[in-house]
Every structure is written in C-alpha cells, then in structure tokens.
Amino acid sequence: MNIQQIKQRFGIIGNSESINRAIEIAVQVANTDLSVLITGESGVGKEVFPQIIHQFSARKHNNYIAVNCGAIPEGTIDSELFGHEKGSFTGAVDKRKGYFEVADGGTIFLDEVGELPLSTQVRLLRVLEAGEFMKVGSSKIQKTNVRVVAATNLNIPEAIKKGKFREDLFYRLNTVPIPLKPLRERKEDIHLLFRKFSLDFAEKYTMPAVRLTEDAVETLTNYRWPGNIRQLKNITEQISIIEENRTVNSERLLSYLPASYQTNLPALYEGVGVDEKTFNTEREILYQVMFDMKKDMNELKSIVAELMKGNINSQNINTADTAKVINDFKTEFIQKSTVETPIKPDFKFDNNPRIEDTEEFVEESLSIAEKEKELIIKALDKYNGKRKIAAKELGISERTLYRKLKEYDLQ
Numbered sequence: 001m002n003i004q005q006i007k008q009r010f011g012i013i014g015n016s017e018s019i020n021r022a023i024e025i026a027v028q029v030a031n032t033d034l035s036v037l038i039t040g041e042s043g044v045g046k047e048v049f050p051q052i053i054h055q056f057s058a059r060k061h062n063n064y065i066a067v068n069c070g071a072i073p074e075g076t077i078d079s080e081l082f083g084h085e086k087g088s089f090t091g092a093v094d095k096r097k098g099y100f101e102v103a104d105g106g107t108i109f110l111d112e113v114g115e116l117p118l119s120t121q122v123r124l125l126r127v128l129e130a131g132e133f134m135k136v137g138s139s140k141i142q143k144t145n146v147r148v149v150a151a152t153n154l155n156i157p158e159a160i161k162k163g164k165f166r167e168d169l170f171y172r173l174n175t176v177p178i179p180l181k182p183l184r185e186r187k188e189d190i191h192l193l194f195r196k197f198s199l200d201f202a203e204k205y206t207m208p209a210v211r212l213t214e215d216a217v218e219t220l221t222n223y224r225w226p227g228n229i230r231q232l233k234n235i236t237e238q239i240s241i242i243e244e245n246r247t248v249n250s251e252r253l254l255s256y257l258p259a260s261y262q263t264n265l266p267a268l269y270e271g272v273g274v275d276e277k278t279f280n281t282e283r284e285i286l287y288q289v290m291f292d293m294k295k296d297m298n299e300l301k302s303i304v305a306e307l308m309k310g311n312i313n314s315q316n317i318n319t320a321d322t323a324k325v326i327n328d329f330k331t332e333f334i335q336k337s338t339v340e341t342p343i344k345p346d347f348k349f350d351n352n353p354r355i356e357d358t359e360e361f362v363e364e365s366l367s368i369a370e371k372e373k374e375l376i377i378k379a380l381d382k383y384n385g386k387r388k389i390a391a392k393e394l395g396i397s398e399r400t401l402y403r404k405l406k407e408y409d410l411q
Contacts, residue, residue, distance in 0.1 A: 010048050013196045014189035018181045022049065029176045030056035035128060037113075037173045038151040040180030043228030049178060050109035050149040059147055062106030065099050070112035077120050079136050088137020100133055100144045107147040113173065114154035114165060121166045124148075128172045148173070183225040183232065190221045193229060197236035208246045210239050215250035223257055289371060373408045376401065380410075 003023050006012070012019065029036060030053045038046045047066065054064045072080050079089075083098030099108055110116075116124065127133050128148060132141050150173045159165040183190060194212070202209035212220060225231055235256050239248060379390035391401040404410075 006052065010052055012045070012048060013193050014186060015192070016181075016186040016189050018186060019189065022178050022180055023052065025176065025178050026052045027056050029053065031058065033147055034175045035147075035173050036149045036176045036178060037170075038149070038178045038180065039156075040151075040153065041182045041228055042153045043230035044180045044182060045229055046151040046153075046180060047109070047111065049180075050107065050151070053149055054107040054109075054147070057107070057147065059106050063103045064107045064109070065103045066109040066111060067099055068111045070115035074117045077117065078123065081120065082123060082133045082135055084136035085138045088135075092137070098133075098135065100127060100146055101142065103146050104144045105146075107149060110148065110150040112152060113150040114152040114156060114159055118164075118166065121169050125166065125169045125172060128169075183228040184223075187221045190225070190232065191217055193232055194220060194236055197233050198240060201237050201240040205240065207240070210236070210243060211247050212253065213247060213249045216248055216253045219250040219253050219257075289375070369408075372404070373410070376404055376408070376410065 001009075003020055006023055006027065007014075012023070026036075026049045036050075036053060038049050040046055050066065051064070054060055067081070069077065078084075079092075079096065079098065081098050081100055083096050083101055084092050086092060086095045110124075123133060127144065127146070131145060132143050134141055154165075156165055156170050156174075160167045160170060183193075191212075195209075198209045198211075227234075238256055239253075243252065245252075375394060376390070379393045380387070383389040383393070387401055387405075388398050391398040394401065396404075
C-alpha cells in the first residue's frame with residue numbers, strides 16, 4: 001500500500017514532505033515492537049499515527065486502546081492503567097482490570113504522556129523494560145505483552161530539566177521518534193484542508209461548499225494557526241454555517257480569525273524580550289521599583305565622580321540646574337527609604353561645584369510593606385482617591401487595593 005492509499009484510508013490530508021515522511025516512519029516501524037513517541041503541538045493530528053502503526057502491525061487483530069493521560073485525575077490514573085484489587089482504596093468495591101491488562105497482545109496509545117505523575121511514570125517504565133506490572137493494592141506481579149505508542153505536545157527535555165518527567169522513561173519511549181510539524185510550517189496543506197472541511201460540512205448541512213477568493217487564500221496560508229488542524233476545522237465550520245455568500249474574501253475571513261494571531265512573525269514561546277517587563281505579583285512591582293532606584297543612584301554617582309575628576313567641563317553644565325536635579329533626587333530617595341534618623345541634604349554649590357557622594361549619608365530600606373504602602377498612597381493621590389483607576393495603575397485588583405487600605409489603616 002502506497003502513501004496515497006494510506007492517506008485515503010486514515011483520512012490524512014496534505015502533501016507536505018514532513019507529513020509524508022511521518023507516514024513512512026510509522027509504516028516502517030509498525031512490524032516491530034519498538035516504542036514510538038509522537039511529538040507536536042496540540043491539534044496537529046497525532047492521534048492518527050498510532051492507528052497506522054497498529055493496523056500495519058501483527059497486533060492488528062488484537063485490542064487497540066487510546067488513553068488520554070491528561071484527562072484522568074492523578075488519584076485514579078494508576079487504577080485506570082494497571083487495575084486494582086477489591087478494597088484497595090475507598091470506592092474499590094470490586095476487582096478491576098487496567099488498560100495494560102485489557103490491551104495484552106495489542107497496542108496502547110498514551111496520549112499526553114507528559115501529564116503523567118512521577119509515581120505513575122515509574123510503573124510505566126517497569127512495563128516498558130520488563131513487561132510486568134502490579135495492580136493497585138496487590139503484591140502479585142502480572143505479565144503483559146503490549147506495544148506502547150505515546151504522544152505529547154510538551155517539550156520533554158525541558159520537563160526533564162524541571163524534574164517533571166523522568167529522563168530514563170523519555171529514552172525508553174523515544175526509541176522511534178515521529179515529530180509532526182505545526183500547520184504554519186506546512187503552508188501547502190492549509191488550503192487543501194480548508195477545501196476538504198468545506199466539502200464535508202456542505203454535505204453535512206446540505207448547502208453549497210464555501211470557496212475562498214485569491215486574497216482570502218493568501219490570508220488563510222499566512223495565518224499562524226495556533227490551534228493547528230483542529231482550529232482550521234472549527235473556523236471552516238463557522239464560515240460554512242454563518243456566511244450566506246458562499247464566496248468569502250479576505251476581509252470576511254479575517255473577521256473569524258483572532259486578531260492577536262493575525263501575523264506571520266515567529267511566536268515567542270518562552271520568556272519575554274529584553275525590554276519587556278511583566279509583573280505577576282505586587283512583590284515583583286516593589287522589587288522593580290527598588291532596582292530602578294539603585295540604578296538611578298549608580299548613574300548619579302558616576303556623574304558625580306566624573307565631575308570631581310574634572311573629566312566633565314563644568315562650564316558646559318548649568319550649576320543651578322544640576323543642583324536642583326541632585327537635590328530633588330536626594331529628597332525623593334530619602335522619602336522612599338525608611339531610616340531611623342532623617343538626614344537633610346547638605347549640598348552647597350558655587351562657581352566651583354563641590355559635590356559630596358550621597359552613598360555614605362543614605363541607608364536604603366528594603367521594607368516591602370513600607371514601599372507597598374507608599375505606592376498605594378501615591379496612586380490614590382495621583383487619581384484623587386479613585387480606587388478603581390489607582391488599582392489599575394498599581395497592577396492589582398480593586399478588591400486587593402481595598403484589602404490593603406484596611407491592612408495599612410489608610411483612609
């Protein structure tokens with residue numbers, strides 16, 4: 001059976017090189033008992049390839065069981081996979097077979113395998129290495145002959161670094177890797193998929209199929225499709241049902257696409273840019289304020305040092321303006337710091353400026369509560385006591401602001 005026949009049998013749409021290569025690997029590895037790990041973003045169609053592997057293997061007449069590991073609660077997943085004995089836990093009113101026992105001689109597909117708890121990963125590793133397991137609440141070892149095919153949309157090497165996935169299990173599952181590219185990297189397949197879905201929905205709802213203009217096709221192929229094939233199918237169905245005009249142009253198509261993804265630029269999956277700052281908690285805001293204050297102080301010290309060394313021509317500096325800037329900064333810094341004995345600025349300027357380093361006079365306080373209280377007061381003063389706007393400025397909810405006002409006894 002050639003690749004085109006396999007596509008027709010399993011409903012695979014696309015002619016990209018990556019999808020053809022994935023099918024070839026699945027067929028070649030089917031007759032072995034090697035473990036296979038299918039990786040790719042959510043919605044790329046990972047669930048089709050375990051079926052190909054099972055149907056082209058010697059196990060095709062035995063059970064094929066697909067398990068979504070992410071949909072099973074952590075407290076019951078061991079029981080679901082390996083079974084349990086009667087009375088082994090609350091609610092275990094009868095003995096139960098697990099999926100590995102039921103699928104003996106066949107194939108089990110573990111979807112979202114990256115979501116497995118670490119304790120379950122240990123049990124799975126034993127199945128893969130020795131072909132044996134124990135039911136929950138039992139001390140009897142049982143044998144099973146199961147072909148394991150797993151899939152995940154997680155970055156497993158990254159999960160290993162974070163201690164969320166066992167490295168030995170990864171190497172055992174990843175005997176044969178099948179990576180599936182996201183739809184945005186298979187642009188030649190996007191319009192084919194749209195046309196197929198459009199014809200399917202036209203038949204389902206007994207209406208003419210939707211067609212795209214040339215500019216709409218370009219928009220379709222340049223969209224990022226974060227939800228991949230699943231998202232494309234959903235949007236095609238929306239258009240098929242809602243649009244009265246069966247020819248859709250780019251403008252109408254854009255109205256169905258989320259604006260935040262209407263770009264062909266690469267997406268950032270981890271971290272933020274160098275100049276971007278995100279604050280998830282009030283504490284992070286306070287830390288950032290203190291870091292900025294320290295940075296300003298260091299810059300001021302550098303300017304002062306240059307002045308004292310004579311590296312900066314004092315004739316090019318407006319002495320009065322310089323004095324005002326430094327005094328303003330020092331006053332603001334003292335207000336922002338909590339010290340036991342307030343120190344008055346002691347700066348004198350004449351035609352020959354003599355500037356003292358402020359570092360020895362100011363002791364910076366790291367009291368988060370004081371900083372938080374001061375920021376709240378400033379925000380309320382800025383917006384004339386309007387709590388909703390002040391809360392938005394502070395990056396907290398109005399309810400949190402109200403709680404902080406009561407906590408610090410602020411009226």
